[in-house]
Amino acid sequence: MSLSGRLVSGALLWVACLLPVSAATPVVHEYRLENGLELRVLPDHRAPVVTSQVWYRVGSADEPGGSTGLSHALEHMMFKGTQTLPPGAFSRVIAEHGGRENAFTSRDYTAYFQTLAPEHLEIAFRLEADRMRSLKLDAGEFAREIEVIKEERRLRTEDDPEARLNELFQATAFVSNGYHHPVIGWMADLDHMRVEDLRAWYARHYAPNNAILVVVGDVEPQAVLGLAKKYFGALPSGELPSRRLRRDTAQDGERRVVLRAPAKLPSLLMGYKVPTLVEAPESWEPYALEVLSGVLDGGEAARFANRLVRTGLAAGAGAGYDPMAREGGLFILGGTPSEGVEPLKLEQALRGEIERLRNEPVDPAELSRVKAQVLAQDIFGRDSNFYQAMRIGIAETVGLGAASLDAYLAGIEAVTREQVQAVARKYLIDDHLTVARLDPLPMDVSARPVASAQGGTFHAR
Amino acid sequence: MLANLLKNRRAFAGVWFALLLFPLVSVAAPRIEHWTTPQGVPVYFVRSDSLPMVDVRLLFDAGSARDGATPGLAQLTGSLLSEGADGQSAETLARGFEDVGAQFSAGVSQDSAYLSLRSLSDKARLASALDGLARILRAPDFPEDAFVRERDRQLLAIRARAQSPGEVADEAFMSALFGTHPYAHPVDGNAVSVGALTRDQVRAFHQRHYTTGTALIALVGALDRVQAEALAERLAGSLPKGEALPALPPVLPLDTSRRIDVPFPAQQASILIGQPGIARLDPDYFPLYVGNHILGGSGFSSRLVSTIREERGLAYSVYSYFMPMRQAGPFQMGMQTKLAQGEMAIGLLEADLKRFIAEGPSEEELAHARKNILGGFALRLDSNRKLVENIAAIGYLGLPLDYLDRYRDRVAAVTREDIKRAFAKHLRPETMVTVVVGGPQATEQGDAQGKQP
Numbered sequence: 001m002s003l004s005g006r007l008v009s010g011a012l013l014w015v016a017c018l019l020p021v022s023a024a025t026p027v028v029h030e031y032r033l034e035n036g037l038e039l040r041v042l043p044d045h046r047a048p049v050v051t052s053q054v055w056y057r058v059g060s061a062d063e064p065g066g067s068t069g070l071s072h073a074l075e076h077m078m079f080k081g082t083q084t085l086p087p088g089a090f091s092r093v094i095a096e097h098g099g100r101e102n103a104f105t106s107r108d109y110t111a112y113f114q115t116l117a118p119e120h121l122e123i124a125f126r127l128e129a130d131r132m133r134s135l136k137l138d139a140g141e142f143a144r145e146i147e148v149i150k151e152e153r154r155l156r157t158e159d160d161p162e163a164r165l166n167e168l169f170q171a172t173a174f175v176s177n178g179y180h181h182p183v184i185g186w187m188a189d190l191d192h193m194r195v196e197d198l199r200a201w202y203a204r205h206y207a208p209n210n211a212i213l214v215v216v217g218d219v220e221p222q223a224v225l226g227l228a229k230k231y232f233g234a235l236p237s238g239e240l241p242s243r244r245l246r247r248d249t250a251q252d253g254e255r256r257v258v259l260r261a262p263a264k265l266p267s268l269l270m271g272y273k274v275p276t277l278v279e280a281p282e283s284w285e286p287y288a289l290e291v292l293s294g295v296l297d298g299g300e301a302a303r304f305a306n307r308l309v310r311t312g313l314a315a316g317a318g319a320g321y322d323p324m325a326r327e328g329g330l331f332i333l334g335g336t337p338s339e340g341v342e343p344l345k346l347e348q349a350l351r352g353e354i355e356r357l358r359n360e361p362v363d364p365a366e367l368s369r370v371k372a373q374v375l376a377q378d379i380f381g382r383d384s385n386f387y388q389a390m391r392i393g394i395a396e397t398v399g400l401g402a403a404s405l406d407a408y409l410a411g412i413e414a415v416t417r418e419q420v421q422a423v424a425r426k427y428l429i430d431d432h433l434t435v436a437r438l439d440p441l442p443m444d445v446s447a448r449p450v451a452s453a454q455g456g457t458f459h460a461r
Numbered sequence: 462m463l464a465n466l467l468k469n470r471r472a473f474a475g476v477w478f479a480l481l482l483f484p485l486v487s488v489a490a491p492r493i494e495h496w497t498t499p500q501g502v503p504v505y506f507v508r509s510d511s512l513p514m515v516d517v518r519l520l521f522d523a524g525s526a527r528d529g530a531t532p533g534l535a536q537l538t539g540s541l542l543s544e545g546a547d548g549q550s551a552e553t554l555a556r557g558f559e560d561v562g563a564q565f566s567a568g569v570s571q572d573s574a575y576l577s578l579r580s581l582s583d584k585a586r587l588a589s590a591l592d593g594l595a596r597i598l599r600a601p602d603f604p605e606d607a608f609v610r611e612r613d614r615q616l617l618a619i620r621a622r623a624q625s626p627g628e629v630a631d632e633a634f635m636s637a638l639f640g641t642h643p644y645a646h647p648v649d650g651n652a653v654s655v656g657a658l659t660r661d662q663v664r665a666f667h668q669r670h671y672t673t674g675t676a677l678i679a680l681v682g683a684l685d686r687v688q689a690e691a692l693a694e695r696l697a698g699s700l701p702k703g704e705a706l707p708a709l710p711p712v713l714p715l716d717t718s719r720r721i722d723v724p725f726p727a728q729q730a731s732i733l734i735g736q737p738g739i740a741r742l743d744p745d746y747f748p749l750y751v752g753n754h755i756l757g758g759s760g761f762s763s764r765l766v767s768t769i770r771e772e773r774g775l776a777y778s779v780y781s782y783f784m785p786m787r788q789a790g791p792f793q794m795g796m797q798t799k800l801a802q803g804e805m806a807i808g809l810l811e812a813d814l815k816r817f818i819a820e821g822p823s824e825e826e827l828a829h830a831r832k833n834i835l836g837g838f839a840l841r842l843d844s845n846r847k848l849v850e851n852i853a854a855i856g857y858l859g860l861p862l863d864y865l866d867r868y869r870d871r872v873a874a875v876t877r878e879d880i881k882r883a884f885a886k887h888l889r890p891e892t893m894v895t896v897v898v899g900g901p902q903a904t905e906q907g908d909a910q911g912k913q914p
Contacts, residue, residue, distance in 0.1 A: 046511045047843035079761070088771065091761040096829055098836015115840055147774030151729070155777055155797050159626055159727040262726040264624040265617065300543070300555035300565075310551065312610050315617045339617055369560050376562025376581050379514055383844045443624065445724040445901045 026382065028392060028402045029221035031228070035237045036209025039228050040392050040402050041221040044385055050217030051385040052124045053113040054132070055393040057212075057243060058205040060185070061107040061178025061327050069185015069193065070201045072105040073149055077198055078112065079103075080141040083134040087141055090127050097123055105183055108326040109397035115386065118218045125231040132211065133235050135202055142195040150191075153184050161263040161438055169269045169436035170330075172257045177246040177327045207238025212396040216389040245279070248328050255434040263440035265315075266343045269334045270350060273432040274321065274423075276329040278398050286323040287411040288419040289331060289427070293321045294370035295362050295420065296333075296353060301369065303353060304335075312338055313349050326398040331428065343437055357424035361417035374412045490865035491842060493852050494686065500673045502697035505852040506680045506689045509845055515582045515682030516849040517594065519696065520857045522706050523574035523670035525650075526643040526787075533650020537608075537615055537658055538666045539569040542576065544607035547596035551607065554593050563590035571644055572787050573857060574670075579846075582683040591692065598699040601667060608660045615655050622647070626731040626797075630898040633721050634733040637894040638791055642712050672703020679853035681845045712737045712789040715892040723898040730803035730899040734810055735793030736892060741785040741858045745883040747871045749783055752880035754830045755822045756813070757781030757794060762829065768813055769796060775806050781814075787858065792888060800900050807895060815890050821881035834872050 031039040063070050081087040094101040099116030101124075114124040157163045167182050174180045185193075213232065215224050251273050277286045297304045297319040308314040317335035333354075337346040381387050392402045494506040525535045543565065544551045558565045563580040576597065580590035622628040632647050639645035649655070678693050715736050725731075739749060750758075757765035757780050769779040779796035794814065798806045822830070842848055842865075855864055 046509075048839050049843040088761065092829075095759065095762045095833045096836075098833055098838070098840070100837065100840060117836065117839060120836075144771075144774035148770055148777055151775070151798060152777035154728045154799060159729055159797075161624060262624070264620045299559045301552055301559045305555070306552050309614075310607075310610065312613070315614050336617070336621075339613055365560075369556070372560060372562040374562075376564075376586075379512060379581060380564070380579060382512055383514070383846055385843070440624075443726055445726050 026388070028405075030402065031221075031225050033208065033229060033233055035233065035235055036207075037228070037232050037235070038212040038396065039225060040212060040214045040396065041219065041224045042214075042216040042388055042392065043219055043221060044216055044382070044388070045218050048117055048218050049115060049385065050118045050121050050215060050219050051113060051115045051389045052121060052128070053111055053214040053389050053393055054128045055109055055111045055212040055214060055397050056205060057210050057397050058110055058201075059106050059108045059178075059397075060181065060183040061246070062205075062243070063178065063181070063185075065181075066189060067193070067197060068181040068189045069149070069183075070197060071110050072184050073146065073190075073193060074198050074201050075103050075105045075110050075112075076145050076149060077137055077142060078131055078135060080145060081136045081138060082131050083136060085127075085130060087138070090131065093123060093127060099124070107179055107183060109394065111393055111397075113386070113389070121215070121219065121224070122227055122231070125227050128213075129231040129235060132206055132208065132232070135206070137195055137199050137202065139195045142198065146190060146193060149184070150187065153187060153190065157182070157184065158187070161259070161261040161440075162267055164261060165259050165267055165269060165436055165438045168257055168259050169271065169434065172255050172436060173251075173271050173273070173330055173434035174328070175249045175251075177248040179248070179325070179327055203238075204241060207240065208232055208235045209237040210240050212393060214389045214393045214396070216385040216392070246327055248273070251432050251434075254430050257434070257436050258439055259436065260439045260441050262443040263438060264443065265336055265438075266440055267334070267336050267438040268343050268346055268350070269332065269436045270347065271330040271332045271434050272354075272428045274329040274331045274427045276325045277323045277400055277404070278326050279328075284411065284414065284419055285423050285426075286329075287415050288423040289321050289329075290323055290374075290412060291367065291370050291415045292357060292362075292420050292423060293319045293331070294373060295357070295366050298370050298373055303366075307353065308335065308346075308349055313341055314338060314346055317346075317350070324394050324398050324400065347435065347437075354424065354428045357421065358428065361421045364417065367415070367417055367420070371413060371415075374409065378409055491848060491852075493855070493862055493865070494689075495856070495862055496690070496693075498678075498690075498694045498697035500694070500697040500700065500702070502673050502676045502678055502693070502700070503856055504678045504680065504689070504693040504697075505856045506684075506686070506693075507848050507852060508684065508686070508689070509681055509848070510683045512845070513582045513683050514845065515578075515580050515587060515680070515684060516845050517578040517580075517591075517692075517696070518679040518849045518853045519576045519598075520573045520677045520679070520853050521575075521671050522675035523666070524570050524572045525646065525648040526571050526709050527666075527670055527706065528643060528646070528650065531650075531654055531658060531662060532646040533615060533619075533655035534658060534662055534666050535574060535670070536569045536649045537612060537655065538663050538670070539567050539574045540611050540615070541603050541607060541663060542567050542597050542601045542667075542671075544611065545602040545604045547600045548602070549593075549596060554596065557593035558590055561586035561589045563593075565590075565593065569648055571648060575853075591695065595696060595699040598671070598696060599701075603660055603663050603667070605660060608663065612655060612658055615649055616652055618649055619647075619652050619655065622649075626725050626727045626729070626898045629723055629725060630731040630733050630795075630896050633723055633898070634735065634793065634894060634896045635791065637719055637721060637896065638715070638735065638737055639712060642710060642788075644712065644786070644788065644790070668701065669703065670706070671700065673697060673700045674703040674705045676700055677853065677856050679849050679856065681849040681852070709788050712740075714889070715894065718892050718894070720895045721897070722900070723896070724901055725899045727899040728799055729797040730800050730806075730897050731795075731797045732803060732807060732810070733793055733795045733896045734807070734814075734893055735791050736888065736894060737789045738783040738792035739785050739887055740787060740789050741860075743785065743789075745887060746785060748875050748879040748883035749887060751827070751830055751834065751872060751875045752817070752822065752884055753781055753783055754834060755826045755880075756817050759830065759833060762833065764813055764817065765794065765796075765810065768809055769798075769806065773809075775802055775809075779810075803897055803899070807897070811890065811893075814888070818881075818884045818888055818890065821877045821884070824877060827875070827877055827880070831873060831875075835869055838869070 029041040097120040101114040103112040304317040308317040314335045491507045757763045776796040776798045781794040784790040
């Protein structure tokens with residue numbers, strides 16, 4: 001939950017020095033086409049495979065109130081035909097060439113990917129270029145697909161009490177920025193969504209000058225550049241809205257919220273407002289927070305495993321932090337209390353761990369362990385093209401740039417015990433805290449009929 | 462956290478799980494080296510020098526199918542291995558791995574238990590990581606306090622399953638398919654059984670199931686053959702000597718259809734339909750694999766996705782798969798849809814399956830599936846992690862060493878008639894189990910319990 005999510009493939013000389021077996025240092029090649037499309041290529045010749053990803057600088061956080069879920073719904077519709085290709089053709093053509101493809105939407109970006117043999121990269125480019133400006137957005141297709149999306153929401157959120165708790169938690173922690181609402185959108189907004197809304201969203205955000213093409217695998221950068229020019233080069237740029245950076249309303253006091261839902265186990269989520277790499281008063285602070293999360297939850301030797309789980313207090317406990325969130329960070333703690341332990345007691349223990357970080361510097365052995373893990377994970381991460389492409393795409397779409405990844409290892413390496421204590425003191429304070437608790441209700445169906453989602457909201461039942 | 466932030470367009474649809482093994486198309490299959498250590502433990506090794514790292518994967522015949530009369534025992538034993546060993550505490554063991562950046566994990570499935578270690582390959586770090594692994598193999602201590610705590614955590618995990626409609630459906634489905642066969646119960650067991658487990662039972666289970674007679678070692682990474690042999694010998698030498706276990710009993714086919722409705726406070730009906738399928742070494746593996754790819758195993762190219770999602774918008778995820786295990790694993794179709802649409806969806810799934818068994822795929826569908834499977838091979842083995850999982854599975858299931866080299870020809874040779882014949886032979890629409898979780902009514906239709914030896 002903590003460090004593994006955010007590591008990069010940067011190249012630093014001292015890495016090679018530390019490792020007796022030298023790891024070839026990966027270099028990201030950067031290009032920009034005349035129409036504004038950004039291209040990033042990372043050659044990796046370990047297997048005859050390439051991952052191609054198109055990232056758009058638009059995500060759920062860009063959506064206005066009442067229209068939540070637009071980015072994700074548009075992502076679904078991107079497979080439903082263009083002016084020249086029928087619905088489903090994209091997936092069929094990629095499959096025929098032995099490829100895999102899919103897409104994902106997050107708060108800060110929407111991304112589409114194909115993984116295939118390098119000789120077929122051209123096919124992926126042709127199809128992606130086609131749907132970048134020529135999507136059909138047929139009303140009949142939308143009418144069916146929006147039902148699929150509602151089923152997705154029922155599956156992932158409505159029928160999962162922990163997911164509902166997380167949604168409520170985020171909505172409570174973030175008040176006025178784009179992280180207030182869930183990526184998939186509120187059910188009520190999905191009920192009201194129209195294909196015209198998607199057409200406007202597409203016209204506004206899908207253009208070469210709002211996209212980054214990331215290619216990682218068994219390819220040569222110059223050849224990829226040639227292909228990119230051939231297929232994307234002729235696409236016209238669009239007039240883009242300036243992408244606002246919405247800061248959340250300052251939090252001046254602890255917030256507490258409870259979800260009562262049919263469930264078997266209580267659950268707890270706690271989050272402190274913190275800065276991220278996108279915007280931090282001091283550039284070292286996000287790295288110190290990363291190290292701090294590793295001290296708490298960076299494996300079985302970390303504090304949570306020893307002090308919360310092995311003491312019998314928690315059945316599970318975790319800490320995590322996304323240092324690349326664009327509109328603001330949340331340092332999250334959470335857990336499930338052991339049988340017979342009140343959630344309040346677990347909350348006090350979690351707060352106690354934070355208190356301890358504020359009061360005393362971490363042990364030098366803890367600090368060096370976290371750094372060793374980050375260093376190793378940097379090598380392990382290179383075992384996956386997809387993971388490497390993800391890092392690049394995220395860094396680009398949140399505005400940090402692929403080159404910033406090179407600074408990551410050095411940033412972690414430079415963190416001191418005093419800095420870890422300093423960020424704990426500065427940010428992990430009660431006034432910045434949101435606490436969400438799941439109180440289980442009996443799961444007896446007849447005793448508590450489930451409200452229909454029809455026209456209802458997240459809070460309905 | 463990342464996973465929570467992403468909304469995938471597709472769920473995990475129609476996957477052949479860890480047993481996906483594909484032939485190389487344009488490049489040679491990775492060379493699998495195989496030998497047996499002096500202690501008698503088989504080793505499977507692929508050298509990969511491009512990154513300074515090593516993956517070690519050990520499999521043991523210690524899965525939940527070996528639970529006997531005490532469901533959950535294999536799982537509890539597996540989770541206790543690293544909670545203290547050879548006199549070192551859990552924390553000390555964990556430090557030994559994490560101080561050098563190594564990642565250790567262990568887990569249990571029905572057919573096997575695994576221990577996995579990923580480490581940088583330089584001498585000092587690798588040695589430190591291997592030292593911890595060797596201790597865990599040699600002498601787990603099963604401390605009393607850890608035993609009580611992990612048992613309690615397992616009991617809580619069992620309770621947590623009951624708040625997930627998918628997990629509830631799985632449990633009912635496997636129980637109906639496998640009756641008294643050891644595949645019938647969940648890997649982590651049930652509350653009654655786990656609550657009664659003792660530390661002596663764990664010790665006894667470990668003694669019998671984690672030995673030179675039940676182990677397999679898979680290695681991938683920056684090692685030469687001499688280093689790999691030394692490493693394997695050291696790990697095998699840490700294991701207690703022991704014997705192989707007798708084969709699991711075969712799975713009997715169902716003799717009647719059953720419909721099980723489980724009441725659940727949910728907006729969706731979680732639907733599973735299926736019956737016992739095939740064992741991994743069944744000669745019909747290839748026609749069934751290719752055929753299922755077309756029926757419901759290939760995401761957006763499959764018939765079920767077309768019928769349920771693309772044409773009607775009834776579900777986000779719909780799939781079918783065979784999960785071949787050492788004995789016959791399940792064949793299943795699954796989906797979730799809002800409660801009012803449940804019966805319609807079941808009718809559509811059943812009709813698609815019946816039609817596929819009766820008519821098989823079209824030539825065009827078969828050609829498409831072939832292209833996808835053959836062309837996608839390299840994607841299945843494009844990382845050290847995938848490689849080590851695959852070669853461990855090849856060894857454990859008893860597949861031939863040239864399996865990867867021959868795979869392509871065997872897929873290419875599958876005909877429409879092969880698929881029709883194999884589906885007709887292995888699947889009987891008149892004896893399907895149908896599980897529906899969600900909604901207010903509890904009903905059970907069908908006239909007999911599944912019979913198993």
